[in-house]
Amino acid sequence: MKDLYDYLLNFLDIYEWFIVGYASFYVISYLVFAFLSYVAIRKYVLMKHYINEDILLKSNEAIGVSIVAPAFNEGATIVHNVKSLLSLSYPKFEVIIINDGSSDDTLEKLIAEFNLVKVPFFYQRRIETAPVRGHYKSKNPVYSKLLVVDKENRKSKADASNVGINSSQYPLFLCTDVDCILKPNTLVKLVKPFIESRRRVIAAGAAIRSSNASEVNEGFLVKVHYPNQWYPMFQELEYVRAFLFGRMAWSQLNSLILVSGGLGMFDKEVAIEAGGYMHTSLGEDMELIIRMRKVMYDKKEKFKISYIPESLCWTEVPPNLKILMRQRIRWARGLIQTLVIHRKMFFNPKYGRTSWFALPYFFLFEFLAPIIEAFGMLLIAASLILSFFYADFINYDFLLWSMLFVYLFYINITIISILLDELLYKSYANIREVLKLIGMAMVEPIFYHPVVVVAALKGYWQFFLKKEAKWGVMVRKGFTAVKK
Structure with missing residues (x-):
């Protein structure tokens, strides 16, 4: 003993x-x-007006941006969300909504509200995806920037995002969730790093916040409020700490390997060369960034991934323990899955700081x-x-x-x-x-x-244990219109 x-x-x-x-x-x-x-935040504040945003807004030479937003069973908020995306301030952009085989009335609501008709479309499958059923455009010229793609469901947001990338026409794409509420100048803010940097910027991200208790009217953020539910309160803390402290530091070191799937702008050619989002991945946003970095290292081309210390996106976060646990279990599986996939990159001199x-x-x-x-x-x-x-x-x-x-x-x-x-x-x-x-x-x-x-x-x-990975569904409550 x-x-x-x-x-x-x-x-x-x-x-x-x-x-x-x-x-x-x-x-x-x-x-x-x-x-x-x-250091990074101070540098950003000092350089904030290096290229005036008004010049970008009025420029005929602005870089085109395709907004890619997958939608699965988003009938409760889809119309307001799309109108919000269409109202963003930028001279050259398109909004691509991918109906990912929704079982509710998402597509029907889009067709009715925006006067959509199926159109002939040259769909070049540069990234392999599930079959596409059709492309829809509006007969109303007011909605000329809107493209709706209907596809078969593969139980993966990544696959829907890849369909959007294949359907896009511009050299940059912004990947977001259709329920996200973006600040009107989001595109201007995220495009700036691609213009200002001496190195080739392959991706840029910004802070995301909770919209659970905020005042929203027809898809537009009226006033930001701190969440009033227990678990969203804590998630707001996480977001502030992670985005402001963690990712700004990684960006300053040019070692950022995670740009949130809720809001990220990407160089389309590099993303396609990397193979697009991996539809079997549970951490597809992190996994894509690592592969994009790998592509640039293999090409021996200098590059940069930027991060902006401003809140440009608000999204509905898990409101209760059950949904939160499901989300975090998936994130944990996504992390270990990504590390295993890229295990050969560890301590390989070819891949530098990564x-x-x-x-x-x-x-x-x-x-x-x-x-x-x-x-x-x-x-x-x-x-x-x-x-x-x-x-x-x-x-x-x-x-x-x-x-x-x-x-x-x-x-x-x-x-x-x-x-x-x-x-x-x-x-x-x-x-x-x-x-x-x-x-x-x-x-x-x-x-x-x-x-x-x-x-x-x-x-x-x-x-x-190699249990089957399930995304699960987070039912959106939608937003109550603010009384005028």
């Missing part, structure tokens, strides 16, 4: 040093990211973090039980101080993100909503973070 006791004590000592090392590296990396984010920095970081601190946390909690629970039999078995000082340090660091990063976001963009209706957001940051590590960890572990488990 004495030997077992000594063995467990030695194991705990080793694990303590491992946790100290792991946590220290994580904290240092976050501090570095905070500094890089500050292989030496981005992919290893995502493996260590995105993939492994939930596993280490869960193992640590089990070890703490076991140690507490054993401490009833051996008084000196657990180091309470180390346990309490380390947990307090992690908690304080976590909420400080979140609060700094909130205040920086409010200082720069004043996203919320009043100061009370900002204070409420800060209050939620205090309880997030206790009530919300464990849910995310459990969802990640469940996703990993399902991946290794």
Whole structure:
């Protein structure tokens, strides 16, 4: 028994040093990211008027943009959403709505509202997709920018996006969800990096926020409000922290490997050369970016992926635990699936920062973090039980101080993100909503973070068991018109 006791004590000592090392590296990396984010945001603010947006809006030489928006059973909001997309401020763009085999009245509503008729269309299948049933254009010249594509469902948003890319006419495409509400100047903001950069920009993204409690009228955002439901509140915190701190830092390092599928602008030729979205992937947005980076490395051509520290897109986030868990399980499976697919890129000198920095970081601190946390909690629970039999078995000082340090660091990063976001963009209706957001940051590590960890572990488990991947359906509530 004495030997077992000594063995467990030695194991705990080793694990303590491992946790100290792991946590220290994580904290240092976050501090570095905070500094890089500050540099990137400051640079963006200073360069904001380098090319005046009014010039772009009036230019006859503007780069054409195709907006690609898959729609599956979106009948509740489809008409207002399409009108919102058509009203964006930009001189040269088209809106491509892909009806992904909807079983509701999505297509019927589009045909009736926009006076659509099926037209002959030269569909060049540069990316392999499910069969396309037809292309529809409006007889009303007011809707000349609208193209609706009807296709068979392959149970994959990626396949629908690829159909939109194949049907597009312009060199850049913006991929979004049809239920997303975009800021009127979104296209201008996202096109600018493609014009200003000396390197070839192959993708650009911007911050996404929750629209769950915001005031929306006929597809147009009237006023932004902090969500009033428990789980959307926490997701808003996540979005502020991830987009403002994380992705701005990765962009500054030119090592960004994730542009959100909800809002991302891409160089169409590079995306097609990379093979488009992988329809079997559960993390198709991240997976495409890695393949696009790989294409540019293989061609030995300098490139850049830009990120804009402005909120340009609002979307309805999962309102309850059931839908949230389903989403996060899919994200976790998508992460590990992507890392496995591109495992040969790890530490391959040919792929630069992606292989030496981005992919290893995502493996260590995105993939492994939930596993280490869960193992640590089990070890703490076991140690507490054993401490009833051996008084000196657990180091309470180390346990309490380390947990307090992690908690304080976590909420400080979140609060700094909130205040920086409010200082720069004043996203919320009043100061009370900002204070409420800060209050939620205090309880997030206790009530919300464990849910995310459990969802990640469940996703990993399902991946290794090779369970069938299911996207699931998030039923949209739609928006109530604002009273005039």
